[in-house]
Amino acid sequence: MPKVEDFQQENTEINGIPLRIVTYKIGDRFFCHVENKDPGATIARGEGPTREDAKWQAVSKVNIRLQ
Amino acid sequence: MANYAYPEVLVSTDWVDAHKNDRGLAIVEVDVDTRAYEEGHVPGATGWNWQTQLCDTVRRDIIKKADLEKLLSANGIANDTTIILYGDNNNWFAAWAFWQLKIYRHKDVRIMDGGRKKWLMEGRMLSTEAPMPKRAKYVAKGADKKLRAFLPEVQGAYKLKKTALVDVRSADEFTGKILSPPGLPETCQRGGHIPGAKNIPWAQACREDGSFKSFDELKMLYQNKGVTGKKDIIAYCRIGERSSHTWFVLKYLLGYDNVRNYDGSWTEWGNLVAAPVETGA
Numbered sequence: 090m091p092k093v094e095d096f097q098q099e100n101t102e103i104n105g106i107p108l109r110i111v112t113y114k115i116g117d118r119f120f121c122h123v124e125n126k127d128p129g130a131t132i133a134r135g136e137g138p139t140r141e142d143a144k145w146q147a148v149s150k151v152n153i154r155l156q
Numbered sequence: 157m158a159n160y161a162y163p164e165v166l167v168s169t170d171w172v173d174a175h176k177n178d179r180g181l182a183i184v185e186v187d188v189d190t191r192a193y194e195e196g197h198v199p200g201a202t203g204w205n206w207q208t209q210l211c212d213t214v215r216r217d218i219i220k221k222a223d224l225e226k227l228l229s230a231n232g233i234a235n236d237t238t239i240i241l242y243g244d245n246n247n248w249f250a251a252w253a254f255w256q257l258k259i260y261r262h263k264d265v266r267i268m269d270g271g272r273k274k275w276l277m278e279g280r281m282l283s284t285e286a287p288m289p290k291r292a293k294y295v296a297k298g299a300d301k302k303l304r305a306f307l308p309e310v311q312g313a314y315k316l317k318k319t320a321l322v323d324v325r326s327a328d329e330f331t332g333k334i335l336s337p338p339g340l341p342e343t344c345q346r347g348g349h350i351p352g353a354k355n356i357p358w359a360q361a362c363r364e365d366g367s368f369k370s371f372d373e374l375k376m377l378y379q380n381k382g383v384t385g386k387k388d389i390i391a392y393c394r395i396g397e398r399s400s401h402t403w404f405v406l407k408y409l410l411g412y413d414n415v416r417n418y419d420g421s422w423t424e425w426g427n428l429v430a431a432p433v434e435t436g437a
Contacts, residue, residue, distance in 0.1 A: 090199060090281045106338045115196050115282055122189065125338045127326040128398055129245040129359065131189035132339035154339055 091116040095140070100126065103148070104155050108132070110148070112140050119143040123151045159371035161411025165254075165404075166269045166368070167240060169278055176200050182233045182289070185272065186210070186253045187244040188397075196282030198242065198268075198275060202231050203286070206249045206397070210256060218256050218304075218419065221296045228296075232289025235263070242268035242275070246362040251401040255417055259304060261297040267404070270367040277365055303403075305390045305416040307424060314350055314432065319388040321353035322378075324402045325422065329394065330355040332435035335426075342395050344426030348435040350392070354381040355437070358398040361405045374410055385412035392418040392425075 096113040107126040112119060121135040121143035132154055135146025160166065167175075176183060176199055183201040185193050193203030204210060209227055210219050219227070233239060239262065243250035250267055257265045268275075275282075305313075313319035328334045332347030349355065360377055363369055369377070383389060389406055391399040396419025403417040425431055 090283055091196070092281050093196075093276045093279050096277050096279070113276055120195055122192075124245070125340075127328075127357065127359065128337055129188075129248070130337060130340055131192075131244070134189070134191060136195075151339075 097140075103151055106155055108151065110144060112144055114140075121147040123147045160368075160409045161371075162408045165266050165408045167266050168269055169274050169280065172198060172240060172242070172268050172275075173280060180236070181238045181240060182231060183240045183242070183268075184231070184253065185243055186241060186249040187272065188248050189244055192244050192272065194284070196284055197272075199281055199283040199285075200287055201242075201283075202289070204253060206252060210249075210253055218259065221260060221299070224256070224260055225294050225296050228294035229292050232292045233294055234292040235294060237292070238264040238266065240266050240268055242271045244272040246273065246359060246366045246401070247271040248358075248401055249397055251404045252397045254404055255303065255400040259299050261300055270365050273366040302414070303416060305392075305418040307418075307420050307428075309416070310350070310390055310392070310418050310420070310425070313388075313390055314352065317352060319390055320383045321350050322381075322383055322389060322391045322399075322402060322406075323349045323353040323355050323422075324358035324391055324393045324398050325349075325355070326357055327355060327437070329422070331437055332433075336394060340394075342423050344394075344423050346426045346433050348426070348433040349422075350425060351432050351434040353392075353434075354383060356381050356383065356402070358393065358401045361402065368405065368409060371409065374405055378406065378410070385410065388414040388416075390416050390418050392421040394422045395419070396421045 094114040112121045119140045122131045133147045133150035135143045137143040185203045241250040336343040391402040393399040406412045407415040
């Protein structure tokens with residue numbers, strides 16, 4: 090059973106909206122979700138073989154959803 | 157957790173890790189983001205979807221008694237099972253499930269302090285297997301109406317001014333600058349708040365790791381806005397889920413007796429024709 094590794098959080102802003110990007114690794118996959126800072130609900134998710142891939146997927150969806 | 161009014165309603169991530177295979181215990185994940193469970197969950201945990209399983213899917217209401225009985229029975233939960241709830245975003249929807257289970261008077265339900273976030277931050281094991289529990293027989297009790305506020309009661313509270321109204325949304329929602337948080341669909345015709353309500357955003361009750369602040373910190377947080385156990389309290393937000401978190405804090409961690417969650421919340425009040433609305437801080 091895999092453990093969670095490399096849990097990271099960073100704050101950012103897209104279209105003036107404060108967001109939190111959360112990334113971590115489970116097994117050999119990286120996961121990312123982007124949430125609004127308040128109340129903290131997920132806006133988009135991404136998954137990939139690297140942190141950057143997972144992040145890129147999630148942030149691309151956020152860019153569309155928050156237009 | 158010793159200082160809380162009812163410390164038995166909280167368990168730590170360490171405790172869950174050590175007891176996750178115990179008989180008579182059911183661990184349930186309830187997330188805001190309903191896809192999080194599939195990514196990996198506490199080994200042995202079942203996942204409930206708040207959008208389809210913890211509400212009436214036809215009319216706007218909480219889960220029906222008969223549906224709760226079906227859900228719990230199918231999950232191998234009997235009346236004497238200890239239910240451990242946890243979820244993403246500081247246990248936001250775990251508290252929503254807790255509130256509904258208490259409405260139907262389930263005896264032993266607890267929240268894993270810190271929820272999914274703390275479990276992930278601590279690098280604990282995750283499983284992607286959904287458990288296959290043996291079916292149980294669950295018989296729910298009648299709803300405890302003292303835990304829930306409906307519109308007429310909130311209107312009465314507004315007029316009489318003897319009840320503390322706690323608006324737990326963000327400052328921008330409270331002032332009317334925005335109608336709903338970015339990216340969330342449920343909205344309203346007017347922004348602002350119920351006149352006289354105090355704005356105490358729900359997440360202020362949590363630390364950075366998602367766990368609850370201490371009894372003293374929580375008491376101070378609400379006391380500073382004039383919310384003490386001396387008055388009846390009604391908490392509300394946008395659709396009643398953030399306020400179930402605050403309801404949990406006020407009722408179980410601080411031990412205030414008469415606390416109700418107004419789940420109609422701003423999507424009801426802010427859509428009413430001619431309802432009194434205040435904007436600004």
